[in-house]
Amino acid sequence: MTPNSTVCVIIAAKNAAATISRAVRSALAEQAVAEVIVVDDGSTDNTGAEVLSADDGTGRLKLTGFERNRGPAAARNHAIEASTAPLIAILDADDFFLPGRFTHILAEDQWDFIADNIVFVKEESVGQIRNGVQKFQRQARLLDLEAFITGNISQRGKQRGEIGFLKPVMRREFLDRHQLRYKEDLRLGEDYDLYARALVAGARYKVIHSCGYGAVVRHDSLSGKHRTDDLKRLYEADQAILANDNLTKAQRSLLERHEKHVRDRYELRHFLDLKNQRGPLSALAYALRHPGAVPAIVGGIAADKSAALTAKPAPKQTSTSAALRYLLPASPETERP
Known part of the structure; x- marks a missing residue:
C-alpha cells in the first residue's frame, strides 16, 4: 500500500x-x-x-x-x-468489515468519499455469514446531492434503506480543506448531515455495489433509539444547509422536502409525547397553538393506525442467505471461465 x-x-x-x-x-x-x-x-x-x-x-x-x-x-x-x-x-x-473490503474500494480513483454496498444480517446469523454474502459487480457511479437527498427520505411501510446508512471512506484532505466535521449536537442523522454538507461543498461521492460492510440488526441497537428532540435537531440541520445561497433550485426543493419529512415526524412524536406525559388536553392545546403541525399529526396518526390494521407477520427465514438484505440493488458477479 x-x-x-x-x-x-x-x-x-x-x-x-x-x-x-x-x-x-x-x-x-x-x-x-x-x-x-x-x-x-x-x-x-x-x-x-x-x-x-x-x-x-x-x-x-x-x-x-x-x-x-x-x-x-x-x-x-x-x-x-x-x-x-x-x-x-x-x-x-x-x-464489521467483510474480508478484502478495502481492496475493492481502493481500486477506484477520482473520489473524495467512496462507499460500498451494505449487507444487513441478524446477530444470530453473523457466524454463518461468510459463505452467504453475494458477490456483486462493482458498478461504480457518482452520487450527487439530489440523488443523496432523495435516497434519504424513508417511505412508510417499506424496509428502511436510506443512502445515509452507507459508510464511506473519506479523504482527510477534503474534510480539512472545507472544515468539515460532524455536528456534535446531532445524535440522529449525524452521518447524513456531514455527507450532505460535503456534497454541497463539491465532494465527489463515488458508490460501488460490491459488498464489504456488514451491518448487524439488533433489537437493542442504540441507533434504533432516539429522542423526539433528536428529530428537531435534524430538521434544524437541514435548515442550516438551506441557508447556503449556492444551492440550485432542484437541490433546494429536495432539501426542503427532506426537512419537511423530518419535521413532520417530529410534530407527530411531540404530540404523542405530550399526550402520554401530560394528557390529551395538553396535546390538543399544542395542536391548536400550532395549526401548521396539524396535517402532520393527523396524517401520521391515520397512517400508523392503517399500518397496524394491515400489518402482516414477517416471513420465516429458511437459510442464512435468505436472511440477508442488501442496501443497494446490484448485479451478481459473473464467474470467469
Missing part, C-alpha cells in the same frame, strides 16, 4: 462489550488499515477491556475515550483529530 492509500478506521463505542472485539478484529484484518482508533464514549460496561482483547500486537490499535457520554458525532470528531492516516473509514461498534 502507498502512503496515500492507508486507512484509519474510527469506532465510537458506548456499552458495546458484546460486539466491539468483532468490529476491531475485522478492521485489523485489513492490510490497508494503518490505524484503528476506538473512542469509548462513556461506557459503563467493560467495553474498553474487550477492545484491548482484540489487539493483534501490531501497534495499530489505539483506545481513547470520554468519562461521560458525548454522542457518536463527538466521538468520531475526537478520533479524526487523533488520527494521521489520509483516509478515514467509519465502523459502528456492532458492525
